[in-house]
Structure formats: C-alpha cells, structure tokens
Amino acid sequence: MSLTLGKLLLLARQDEPQAGDISGTCVLCSRPTEQGQPIKKVVSNNFMGWASFLSGNCFCPECAYLFSDQTFRKKSWAASVSGGFRIFRNDEAQEILFNPPQAPFFIHIAKRGQKQTWLSCLHRIASNPNRYWFSHESYDIPILFERERAREYAKWADEALEFGLTKTELVSGQFKMKSWQKAYEQGRESMLRQLGSFKGDPLWEVIVDVARK
Ligand SMILES: [Zn+2]
Numbered sequence: 001m002s003l004t005l006g007k008l009l010l011l012a013r014q015d016e017p018q019a020g021d022i023s024g025t026c027v028l029c030s031r032p033t034e035q036g037q038p039i040k041k042v043v044s045n046n047f048m049g050w051a052s053f054l055s056g057n058c059f060c061p062e063c064a065y066l067f068s069d070q071t072f073r074k075k076s077w078a079a080s081v082s083g084g085f086r087i088f089r090n091d092e093a094q095e096i097l098f099n100p101p102q103a104p105f106f107i108h109i110a111k112r113g114q115k116q117t118w119l120s121c122l123h124r125i126a127s128n129p130n131r132y133w134f135s136h137e138s139y140d141i142p143i144l145f146e147r148e149r150a151r152e153y154a155k156w157a158d159e160a161l162e163f164g165l166t167k168t169e170l171v172s173g174q175f176k177m178k179s180w181q182k183a184y185e186q187g188r189e190s191m192l193r194q195l196g197s198f199k200g201d202p203l204w205e206v207i208v209d210v211a212r213k
Pocket of ligand 1: 026029030031059060062063
C-alpha cells in the first residue's frame with residue numbers, strides 16, 4: 001500500500017492517528033475504513049478545499065490527521081519518515097527544495113497560510129530528491145521539481161534580481177520599459193528574452209518566489 005500524505009506526516013511526527021467509529025469510505029483517499037471520523041468534525045465550515053473531496057462518508061484516521069494541526073496549513077514544512085518534521089521560513093525554501101530531507105518526504109510552501117494546496121498531493125510522496133512533486137500555496141496543482149531545470153532557473157533568477165528586475169516582472173514575463181532600456185544599454189536584451197521564455201512554468205514561478213533578493 002502506498003504512503004499517503006497523512007500517513008507520512010504521522011510517521012514523520014511519530015504521532016498516533018485518532019480512530020473514529022464510522023465504517024465507510026474516506027472522502028479524501030477513497031479507501032475503505034472501519035475507523036472513520038465524521039466529515040463535519042474534521043473540517044470547518046470555512047474550509048476551502050471541498051473540490052478535492054471525492055464521494056465518501058467520512059475521513060479515514062490518516063487523512064483526518066491532515067486537518068488535526070493548523071501548522072500544516074499555516075506554515076511551510078518538510079516531512080520525512082526518517083528525518084522527521086520541520087517547519088521553515090520562506091527564506092529557507094530554496095535551500096530546502098535543493099536539499100530535501102531523506103526520502104520518502106514531502107515539502108509544502110505556505111504563503112498566507114490559508115489554503116491546503118497539499119490536498120492535490122495526497123499520493124505524491126517524494127521518493128527521488130532529483131525529481132519530485134511538492135506543493136505551494138499559490139497553486140492548486142502539484143508542482144514538479146526537476147533538479148537540473150530548477151538549478152538553471154535559480155541561476156537565471158539570481159542574475160535577473162541582481163540586474164534589478166522585480167519578481168513581478170520575472171513571473172509575468174512582462175518587463176518595464178526602463179528594464180528594457182537598461183538591458184539594451186548593457187547589451188543584456190537576450191537575458192530578458194530568455195527570462196520571458198520561462199513564463200507560465202509553475203516551477204519557474206516558485207523558484208522566483210523563493211529566490212533571495
Ligand atoms: Zn483517507
């Protein structure tokens with residue numbers, strides 16, 4: 001049986017799942033359970049991730065665990081079966097992405113701490129530090145980390161920020177007139193064109209987001 005995100009977090013934090021008494025199907029992982037918890041007890045009314053739920057009548061203990069601690073939503077974190085659980089600051093995110101904990105692991109990057117975007121990654125536990133899925137609060141979809149591409153992006157992002165471009169310019173691929181002017185003056189217009197070609201790739205957007213200024 002594959003490791004789900006709830007199970008990974010339980011193992012990483014060496015916690016015990018809370019067993020309920022409902023027999024049925026988990027709305028999140030679709031597995032049958034004898035120890036389900038009521039849906040309304042697990043998630044609050046202002047929960048925003050209903051779209052991730054499938055048909056089912058309860059939460060299995062492992063999936064319920066995902067909602068048992070607001071840290072999972074509010075903070076950026078890395079979880080690993082053998083490496084444990086740790087939260088990290090945004091300025092540590094780049095370091096963590098390139099140096100993830102021992103596999104199997106999972107990384108989530110929070111921004112405002114409001115959306116549980118890791119819901120799309122229930123079955124996307126990472127096994128390869130060079131190519132793995134992670135979640136970022138700005139994206140409802142899993143994001144694929146590929147080391148070579150990420151390294152190249154990080155190099156370009158650093159160079160661009162040093163040149164004076166803003167993160168908004170980098171993500172949108174739309175550069176201000178004065179940025180083009182500066183680029184022409186310094187013979188760097190090919191850099192701007194190259195940067196513009198990354199537009200639309202979520203990995204590029206995340207690398208820009210976590211790049212240090
Ligand atoms: Zn479940």
